[in-house]
Amino acid sequence: SQQGEEDPQALSIQEGENATMNCSYKTSINNLQWYRQNSGRGLVHLILIRSNEREKHSGRLRVTLDTSKKSSSLLITASRAADTASYFCALISSGSARQLTFGSGTQLTVLP
C-alpha cells in the first residue's frame, strides 16, 4: 500500500512541550503533505515537502523527509492547547500525480 502510516496513533503532552509525529510509507513519492483536522472539522493543509527536500519550516512546524528510510516527521514546537487535533500525512506517489492518499492519523492532545 502506498498509504502513509502515522506513529504514534495517539500522543498526549503538556502545553509548551514539543510534539513529534512520524509517517512511514512504502512507495516512491513525489511529495508528502501534512494536514490537521480538528474534531468534527475538515482537513486543513499545513505543509508540503517535496521528494528532493530534506527539511522544511513553517512557523512552529518543522517537517523532515528521509526518502532512503521512506519516512517523514512533523515536529510542533512549544505546543498549545489549540494544537489538539488529528494530524495526517498524505502522499502523492511518483507513479500517479493525482491521488492524495492519507494515513490513519495521529491524535495529539495538548493538556493545558
Next chain:
Amino acid sequence: NAGVTQTPKFQVLKTGQSMTLQCAQDMNHEYMSWYRQDPGMGLRLIHYSVGAGITDQGEVPNGYNVSRSTTEDFPLRLLSAAPSQTSVYFCATTGQGSSHNEQFFGPGTRLTVL
C-alpha cells in the same frame, strides 16, 4: 462579512493568454491557498501562503504565480494559459479563533482554455 470572494466566476481564454484570478478575504486569516479541481479528481494544491509576504509551492505549481502583498488578497496568475489549465479554481483560507483550523472556500472560478 463577505468571507472569501473570487472573481471572475467564469472565464474563457485562448491558449497563450495570461490572466489573474482574484481572491480576497475579509476574515483576517493568515493562511490562504489555491486549489484546482478537475473532473473525477479531488482538490490539488497549487500554491499557498502562511502570511503576507510569504508564499510557497503546492503540488501543481507549474504555470502559475502567486503573490501575497496584503493579508486580504491572494491573486493567482496564469502566465501563458494552456488547455491543461482548464479547471475549476478554488481559493481557501484557514480560520482562527472559534473557527480555528476550519477551512473556508471561495465560490470558485470556472476557467476554460481553448
